[in-house]
Amino acid sequence: MERLRALVRLVPRILVAVGAGALLGLAFEPHDYPWLAVVAVPLFLAALNGVSVKGGILVGAGFGITYYAVLVPWLSVIGGDAAIALAILEGLFYAVFGALASQVLKHKLWMLWIPCLWVATEFATASVPFGGFPWGRLAWAFTDSPLGRLAAVVGIAGLSFVVALLGVLAYAAxxxxxxxxxxxxxxxxxxxxxxxxxxxxxxxxxxxxxxxTAAMVQGNVPGKGLEFLGRARTVTKNHVTATLDLQKQVEAGSQVKPDLVIWPENSTDIDPYKDPETRRDIETAVQAVKVPILVGAVTEGPGPNERQTTGIVWDPATGPGQRYAKRHPVPFGEYIPFRDQLLPYIKRLEMVGRQTAPGVGPGLMPINGVLYGDLICFELAYDSVVSDLAKGGAQILVVQTNNATYGGTGQPEQQFAITRMRAIETGRTVLIASTSGISGVVRPDGTVEHKSGQFVPDVYVASVPVRDAQTLATRLGGWPQWILTGLGIIGAVLALAARRNRRPADPGTPPVATPSAEKVPV
Known part of the structure; x- marks a missing residue:
């Protein structure tokens, strides 16, 4: 009975945490109210202050599940169950945060440990399981804010720390x-x-x-959502047609001749090395423009029943040459973990088709004296993939992406915001080519030169600077994240070690009216 009463007393705190999670989700695109993050974090801390470890788990889970439910509803295009499963999975990380933070808040250095612990939580969500899902980092919300400029100095993890620290300061004040x-x-x-x-x-x-001078070609796809699947030849021909139209404009003098043409991920889903028609289509486009085309292709192999998502530099004189294979394929989207065990029970997974094998090595591509760094779709959200390009000397970043499945859901807007933050962090121009949008050009300071619409053809030619100077964030690499994560873990360990010997702490101001200011023993 006492446990039931304690749980009832905890309900108002859980409701406040749920509200805080919803506010944090609204900080990101397509809603784009970034400063709600500085409101959500202190509300979450107020809900946690004074509860036990078990209570922190429940409060943290309520916050995290709601946060991701508001952040990534676009996953429901795949299935409502998929969106719910992801929200619950990511919410569990914040349940752990809640358990630890509830004790860290009682430590004298809590104002340092809490933002460090937040970075550690984001590090965990970006790492496990199956390589993680780094979509919910606080930094991504601040692309259009002056605060976002800090990413060039301290990196994405450092910016998340700063945002969490502002939330801590707001809570204290x-x-x-x-x-x-x-x-x-x-x-x-x-x-x-x-x-x-x-x-x-x-x-x-x-x-x-x-x-x-580069041309980003968005040829468009014949349908939305999952409808575009199985129409690979139409998608390829759309990009050929758009490229031929570009060449006509060049010949007419209404457009500048590009040095490079960029096609998006999945501009051909049929292996051009093995399919004569697809190869002829690409050759037609390449011979028309007489400059290299970076083709986004799905190729067969390297093993049986395997494929790779690749970027191939197709030269007008030498044909297909340099090739980059996506290093971070999406679980349950491009490959199925535990495939043999799951397929008999989840028939929908058969739509994934062959397993996508990850590539090896960064997408550094020297083309006509310029070193490009190629990123394919979701992997631009992973620090290690971007860092390898930046530290490897990439002078311009390229993102080949296919957002057709999620068109109109808010996901393309979120990905574009992440892309802009990567431009700030690395100090590089980013050239984006998407099958159906959003394509565009982002300058090294994160400002947008061009942003296409969705589900329309779009060809944009831009003259962009070749840059060599590295930002401090690039030189620091992963050190800020590792150091801040380590400090967060140290803070949690110290707080837990002091837990038994600590006198009962004043829980602070409850977020809502409660029967007592005493600790809630759940």
């Missing part, structure tokens, strides 16, 4: 009853100082004196 006037004043000044510093950061966009 406004919601925490035990905060004295001095602490409230310091928290307020520190928060304003962090935001003020971000306004002073200047992001250079000039190159090394060289520039290249």
């Amino acid at each position: 406004v919601l925490r009853r035990r905060s004295g006037f001095g602490l409230r004043a310091v928290a307020l000044v520190a928060g304003l100082a962090i935001v003020g510093v971000s306004f002073l950061i200047s992001l250079p966009t000039d190159g090394n004196g060289k520039s290249v």
